[in-house]
Amino acid sequence: MSKAILQVRNLTKRFGGLTAVSDLAFEVREGEILGMIGPNGAGKSTTFNLIAGTYSATEGEVQFSGEPVLGLPPHRIAAKGIMRTFQHNRPFGGMPVIENVMVGAHTRFTSTLWSVVAGYSRKEEIEKRRRAEELVDFVGLGDLRDADVTTLSFGQGRLLEIARALAGEPRLILFDEPAAGLTQDELDRLGGIMRGIAARGIAMLLIEHDMHFLLPLAHRVVVLNFGAKIADGLPGEIRADPAVMDAYLGGSHAAA
Amino acid sequence: MSVIARWLGPVLLLSGAAFLLSDYHNDVYRKMLLWVALALGYNFLFGICGQVAFSHFAFYGIGAYSVVILLFQFHLPLPLAIVLGVVICVLVALAVAIPSTRLEGFYLALATLALAQLFVVVLNEGGALTGGTSGIANYRLPDIFGVRIRGPWFTAVIVLLVVGTYAVLWRLDRSWFGRACRAVRDNPEAAAAMGVNVARTKVIAFTLTSALAGIAGMVYAFVDNTVNPPIFGIDNAFLLLFMVIVGGAGRHAGAVIGAVLLFLLPFWLSPVVGHHHVLVFGVLVLAAILLQPRGLIGLFDFAKKPS
Ligand SMILES: Nc1ncnc2c1ncn2[C@@H]1O[C@H](COP(=O)(O)OP(=O)(O)O)[C@@H](O)[C@H]1O
Ligand SMILES: [Mg+2]
Numbered sequence: 001m002s003k004a005i006l007q008v009r010n011l012t013k014r015f016g017g018l019t020a021v022s023d024l025a026f027e028v029r030e031g032e033i034l035g036m037i038g039p040n041g042a043g044k045s046t047t048f049n050l051i052a053g054t055y056s057a058t059e060g061e062v063q064f065s066g067e068p069v070l071g072l073p074p075h076r077i078a079a080k081g082i083m084r085t086f087q088h089n090r091p092f093g094g095m096p097v098i099e100n101v102m103v104g105a106h107t108r109f110t111s112t113l114w115s116v117v118a119g120y121s122r123k124e125e126i127e128k129r130r131r132a133e134e135l136v137d138f139v140g141l142g143d144l145r146d147a148d149v150t151t152l153s154f155g156q157g158r159l160l161e162i163a164r165a166l167a168g169e170p171r172l173i174l175f176d177e178p179a180a181g182l183t184q185d186e187l188d189r190l191g192g193i194m195r196g197i198a199a200r201g202i203a204m205l206l207i208e209h210d211m212h213f214l215l216p217l218a219h220r221v222v223v224l225n226f227g228a229k230i231a232d233g234l235p236g237e238i239r240a241d242p243a244v245m246d247a248y249l250g251g252s253h254a255a256a
Numbered sequence: 257m258s259v260i261a262r263w264l265g266p267v268l269l270l271s272g273a274a275f276l277l278s279d280y281h282n283d284v285y286r287k288m289l290l291w292v293a294l295a296l297g298y299n300f301l302f303g304i305c306g307q308v309a310f311s312h313f314a315f316y317g318i319g320a321y322s323v324v325i326l327l328f329q330f331h332l333p334l335p336l337a338i339v340l341g342v343v344i345c346v347l348v349a350l351a352v353a354i355p356s357t358r359l360e361g362f363y364l365a366l367a368t369l370a371l372a373q374l375f376v377v378v379l380n381e382g383g384a385l386t387g388g389t390s391g392i393a394n395y396r397l398p399d400i401f402g403v404r405i406r407g408p409w410f411t412a413v414i415v416l417l418v419v420g421t422y423a424v425l426w427r428l429d430r431s432w433f434g435r436a437c438r439a440v441r442d443n444p445e446a447a448a449a450m451g452v453n454v455a456r457t458k459v460i461a462f463t464l465t466s467a468l469a470g471i472a473g474m475v476y477a478f479v480d481n482t483v484n485p486p487i488f489g490i491d492n493a494f495l496l497l498f499m500v501i502v503g504g505a506g507r508h509a510g511a512v513i514g515a516v517l518l519f520l521l522p523f524w525l526s527p528v529v530g531h532h533h534v535l536v537f538g539v540l541v542l543a544a545i546l547l548q549p550r551g552l553i554g555l556f557d558f559a560k561k562p563s
Pocket of ligand 2: 044045
């Protein structure tokens with residue numbers, strides 16, 4: 001068994017009187033896809049935002065590669081090697097596709113502001129651009145490399161989010177409901193891309209509402225309900241767990 | 257070689273032109289070049305980094321007054337006066353940027369507007385140091401290595417300033433820093449998730465462009481050899497904003513076109529409409545915002561490749 005890259009321990013987040021995440025513990029191992037499911041309002045996105053540094057935790061501990069990261073601002077978390085995508089695409093509207101992806105590589109540039117002004121950063125710029133082009137091809141947006149991002153379809157925008165996250169050379173990517181709003185064709189393609197990312201040895205925490213998409217893809221699954229973990233196991237075990245299915249479907253019905 | 261060709265060509269061409277112009281036209285040409293330098297910096301701050309600041313012209317004034325006061329009130333040598341002038345601009349810029357960029361955009365606009373107003377008040381109330389309402393006059397650029405720089409040669413210095421400003425901003429724009437600035441402008445939360453330190457990026461962009469405005473101001477101080485409060489009033493801060501919007505915010509070429517056009521427009525219009533040229537500006541800005549948000553440079557792109 002490979003070792004844990006991300007360890008979450010007794011993570012708790014309260015919004016006023018509401019406990020959105022309650023004493024949560026789980027780990028993501030190197031190179032694996034960890035699925036996280038749960039009905040609407042279960043605390044998935046909150047967990048995600050706590051790890052990404054967008055929210056500050058009430059209590060708990062998060063270690064990435066053995067280093068505590070809880071409480072760091074989002075840009076520091078990204079620099080450590082945790083990149084994320086957004087549930088609702090957030091492209092940089094004033095830049096073409098390739099430039100958007102290059103923003104993702106921001107933390108990987110080593111040239112200083114002075115060397116930029118002195119004109120010594122050209123080599124690095126070219127090198128990073130070539131890498132960004134490879135990533136644009138990898139997610140299948142090669143034909144749209146120089147396109148205005150505002151002209152992309154929703155599904156293409158989702159692929160751009162992934163290429164942008166990959167550009168940061170992360171060791172862990174957080175995906176918040178990447179399947180939401182995609183067509184069946186796009187879902188198949190997304191599944192393929194995620195397997196490709198896993199094959200590169202990059203771990204993923206995949207928050208997903210759509211079990212049909214998640215279960216075949218995830219190596220292990222954590223189930224949340226009312227902010228707490230109610231199950232943790234292989235996709236087959238989760239599928240067979242009546243309590244999980246009950247809570248999940250019950251929550252789903254209540255939300256619908 | 258290509259670097260030399262890229263920047264030396266324009267320098268020679270633009271300064272060569274100065275030697276063909278009369279004294280009067282040299283004066284107009286110098287002021288136009290200085291507006292171009294200002295618009296380039298302001299375009300980086302407003303158009304590329306998305307910061308709505310009204311202090312850019314005030315920093316031009318801070319640079320101009322600093323160098324004059326340091327040279328002629330404190331009798332410092334020129335190189336020291338220039339360095340100290342830049343330090344003053346950087347310190348004032350940091351003092352404004354650090355608290356206000358941490359807040360939402362609106363507060364930067366307010367803080368910089370306040371700074372621009374305060375600057376004029378300080379100039380008027382500065383007593384012997386600033387020369388009060390009449391400012392400081394009757395000085396001239398100290399000799400450099402025993403050489404007196406004047407006429408078209410002084411214009412050539414301004415050309416160097418403009419091309420240098422352009423080169424610095426052009427390189428910054430095409431780097432991780434320029435992309436970070438655009439990312440902060442387009443979506444600060446996504447920028448942070450990509451590892452961009454949003455507050456730091458804003459502070460650096462503000463301080464850097466303010467310092468460039470200050471340096472342009474130091475050169476300006478020797479164009480008319482006089483500095484006084486009315487020159488640095490708030491209306492020029494808005495003119496700068498108009499130049500960038502009309503030319504096309506976010507594009508260096510747009511800033512150049514906007515600055516040249518709006519600077520020269522009064523010369524062409526005044527004989528026709530007198531002081532009502534301000535009205536024409538208003539109409540132009542409205543037309544740009546409503547019809548062509550990408551400015552004149554956007555029109556140019558459109559003409560180049562119709563689709
Ligand atoms: N910023 C917030 N302020 C207050 N309550 C919040 C906030 N974000 C989420 N919540 C609440 O926390 C709970 C968990 O929400 P969330 O993490 O978005 O669930 P999920 O992503 O699993 O659907 C919900 O009850 C939600 O209303
Ligand atoms: Mg959610």
